[in-house]
Amino acid sequence: MLESFFRTIAPRHVAIAVLLTALALPGAANAVPSFARQTGLACEACHTVFPQLTPFGRAFKASGYTLFNTRKVSDIDLLKQSTLSLSDLPPISLMLIGSESMAAKANDAGSSKNSTDFPQQLSIFYAGRISDNLGAYVQATYDDQSGSFGMDNTDIRFADVVQLEGHNVVYGLTLNNNPTVQDLWNSTPAWGQPFLTSAVMQTPVVSPQIEGAMAQVAAGLDAYTFIDQSIYVEAGVYRSALQGASVANNGNLNNNIISGVAPYWRLAYENDWGKNSWEFGTFGLDASLENPTTPAGNALNLSLQNAPTDRFLDIGLDTQYQYIDDDTQLTVTGRWTHENQHLDASFAAMNADNTSNSIDLESLVGSYYWHRKLGATIGFFNLSGSTDATYLGSANGSPNSTWANFEVDYVPWLNVKLGLQYTAYFKFDGATSNYDGAGRNASDNNMLFAYLWIAY
Amino acid sequence: MKRKWMIVPLLSLAAGSAFAQDKGVAPATIHKVTTVCQNCHGARGDSVSGTFPRLNGQQAKYIAAQLKNFREHSRSDPHAMAYMWGMAAELDDAMVADLAKYYASQKPTEPQTGGALAAKGKEIFLNGVEADHVPPCQACHGDHGEGSDDAPRIAGQHADYLKHQLEAFRARLRENEVMHANTKDMTDQEIEAVVSYLAND
Numbered sequence: 175m176l177e178s179f180f181r182t183i184a185p186r187h188v189a190i191a192v193l194l195t196a197l198a199l200p201g202a203a204n205a206v207p208s209f210a211r212q213t214g215l216a217c218e219a220c221h222t223v224f225p226q227l228t229p230f231g232r233a234f235k236a237s238g239y240t241l242f243n244t245r246k247v248s249d250i251d252l253l254k255q256s257t258l259s260l261s262d263l264p265p266i267s268l269m270l271i272g273s274e275s276m277a278a279k280a281n282d283a284g285s286s287k288n289s290t291d292f293p294q295q296l297s298i299f300y301a302g303r304i305s306d307n308l309g310a311y312v313q314a315t316y317d318d319q320s321g322s323f324g325m326d327n328t329d330i331r332f333a334d335v336v337q338l339e340g341h342n343v344v345y346g347l348t349l350n351n352n353p354t355v356q357d358l359w360n361s362t363p364a365w366g367q368p369f370l371t372s373a374v375m376q377t378p379v380v381s382p383q384i385e386g387a388m389a390q391v392a393a394g395l396d397a398y399t400f401i402d403q404s405i406y407v408e409a410g411v412y413r414s415a416l417q418g419a420s421v422a423n424n425g426n427l428n429n430n431i432i433s434g435v436a437p438y439w440r441l442a443y444e445n446d447w448g449k450n451s452w453e454f455g456t457f458g459l460d461a462s463l464e465n466p467t468t469p470a471g472n473a474l475n476l477s478l479q480n481a482p483t484d485r486f487l488d489i490g491l492d493t494q495y496q497y498i499d500d501d502t503q504l505t506v507t508g509r510w511t512h513e514n515q516h517l518d519a520s521f522a523a524m525n526a527d528n529t530s531n532s533i534d535l536e537s538l539v540g541s542y543y544w545h546r547k548l549g550a551t552i553g554f555f556n557l558s559g560s561t562d563a564t565y566l567g568s569a570n571g572s573p574n575s576t577w578a579n580f581e582v583d584y585v586p587w588l589n590v591k592l593g594l595q596y597t598a599y600f601k602f603d604g605a606t607s608n609y610d611g612a613g614r615n616a617s618d619n620n621m622l623f624a625y626l627w628i629a630y
Numbered sequence: 631m632k633r634k635w636m637i638v639p640l641l642s643l644a645a646g647s648a649f650a651q652d653k654g655v656a657p658a659t660i661h662k663v664t665t666v667c668q669n670c671h672g673a674r675g676d677s678v679s680g681t682f683p684r685l686n687g688q689q690a691k692y693i694a695a696q697l698k699n700f701r702e703h704s705r706s707d708p709h710a711m712a713y714m715w716g717m718a719a720e721l722d723d724a725m726v727a728d729l730a731k732y733y734a735s736q737k738p739t740e741p742q743t744g745g746a747l748a749a750k751g752k753e754i755f756l757n758g759v760e761a762d763h764v765p766p767c768q769a770c771h772g773d774h775g776e777g778s779d780d781a782p783r784i785a786g787q788h789a790d791y792l793k794h795q796l797e798a799f800r801a802r803l804r805e806n807e808v809m810h811a812n813t814k815d816m817t818d819q820e821i822e823a824v825v826s827y828l829a830n831d
Binding site: 214230500 | 664665666668669670673678679680681708711712713715716717718719720790794831
């Protein structure tokens with residue numbers, strides 16, 4: 175009986191997976207030429223190859239994108255305090271990504287194996303200084319899968335620096351719309367490798383909330399400090415801030431609304447020596463979601479006044495090693511994200527078999543560039559978790575998935591990248607073969623993806 | 631690492647106390663050093679990465695001349711162009727002089743002089759290599775590589791930085807006719823040897 179049930183929902187499951195993928199994947203991580211225009215620094219100061227940050231790039235971000243070396247429009251008051259400090263160039267940038275995706279097998283009889291996305295993404299940025307201690311990275315993106323133009327990653331910062339007994343202490347506040355988009359390392363979810371994947375690739379039925387589910391649908395305010403470019407401490411809270419949908423107090427019901435606030439925390443330590451830098455850290459998010467929607471697509475639609483919640487506690491460990499000189503740019507990132515799911519609401523509504531589940535996502539990605547010109551990236555990913563057929567809606571009830579990602583890049587100019595990427599799934603939603611009960615194999619989701627990524 | 635700063639009340643943290651010894655340097659310069667220069671050149675000019683030169687104890691006249699070269703785009707080796715053209719673009723002469731004074735007054739890093747090639751490097755440093763038209767480095771850079779009004783400190787610099795500069799002079803990537811003449815016939819091994827004698831990494 176269960177088998178026939180899942181057979182009937184399989185097409186819907188596929189559609190939901192595609193939708194969740196489109197919603198959950200944050201916009202492509204970006205390097206922004208307006209920062210270069212503002213600082214007079216070439217891309218290589220802040221990036222090995224965009225968008226991977228160097229130690230200086232991390233310092234620039236922590237200091238609120240405020241460093242500038244161009245002429246400015248200024249004003250002072252009678253006490254000679256600065257009241258205006260505008261760059262004479264507006265910090266505007268454009269980015270375009272065009273791509274071709276070729277899946278091993280079409281999703282269903284009504285789909286094609288191939289997809290041409292031009293643009294896959296077209297973005298406009300305000301990225302740069304606002305005042306002496308205020309800077310912003312604001313991205314708005316046209317996404318061809320949704321056919322709409324909307325807010326993408328956003329990070330508005332206040333930052334300052336003080337000297338404490340010889341220690342350089344940067345401190346600040348960030349107002350952002352994606353947990354970890356404000357982070358300084360490429361080992362956390364929002365700016366993690368690979369930076370770009372196919373917009374139409376199938377992805378596993380579930381992943382931890384902090385791995386993209388809240389991108390652009392939350393607003394976070396975090397306080398942070400970065401001491402001697404080494405010790406990083408951050409804490410803050412997120413609230414739901416859905417785009418294009420009414421939230422909370424206008425009488426319309428919504429799903430997956432953060433109940434109250436979701437605490438976020440981050441600790442990291444970086445040691446730099448010679449051409450090397452090594453970071454390790456931890457991050458986490460504790461979010462209770464009202465009227466949760468399950469990965470299977472089942473939702474509660476009760477009054478938000480007393481809406482039941484599922485609680486998701488995410489704890490991550492991450493590390494990043496970099497070796498940077500003129501010839502070689504090597505970055506290796508590793509991350510383990512563990513999520514405890516307390517499914518009180520979904521279980522009570524019979525949308526889950528278990529009252530609590532857990533999932534773990536591990537990734538190890540290494541990228542090598544030669545003269546910032548030719549690059550190769552290899553990544554391995556493993557997702558495992560509790561079996562819960564009703565909650566996940568997958569045929570065998572398991573989320574277990576394993577895949578690898580291979581990419582070669584050519585960077586003819588520092589703001590132009592050509593990439594060829596192959597993603598190979600060894601296990602998908604709990605099985606190597608017939609994972610959906612309808613004969614589809616994990617390898618059918620393998621994807622060859624070619625892209626052009628330019629930023630100006 | 632000292633921990634007691636953690637309990638210092640935030641409002642008593644003004645930069646002044648930590649830099650009380652930097653007498654005669656304008657507060658705006660200290661601010662520039664601690665918020666901008668330090669990101670690459672390290673606290674008090676003692677940088678971590680060999681991509682960025684150590685500035686602690688560097689000759690003031692040399693620092694000022696280079697900053698003006700960057701500002702006027704008359705030094706155009708790749709790193710100068712990528713990093714310093716932008717950084718120096720809006721520096722006025724007073725700030726240039728003050729930055730030079732600040733870094734020159736910092737305690738220099740001593741050379742290690744312990745590498746395998748250091749003995750050969752010392753020989754080149756003291757006597758040059760006549761066959762390759764390499765004059766003794768000490769003639770301009772001082773008995774201990776400490777520099778002078780006319781030549782920079784080279785002792786205690788990062789090995790990578792020294793090596794790249796010698797290669798850049800040799801290839802005319804960095805414009806300096808005197809240093810090009812001095813290095814144009816230098817072999818890679820001779821460069822490695824001199825660097826091994828002078829550097830600290």
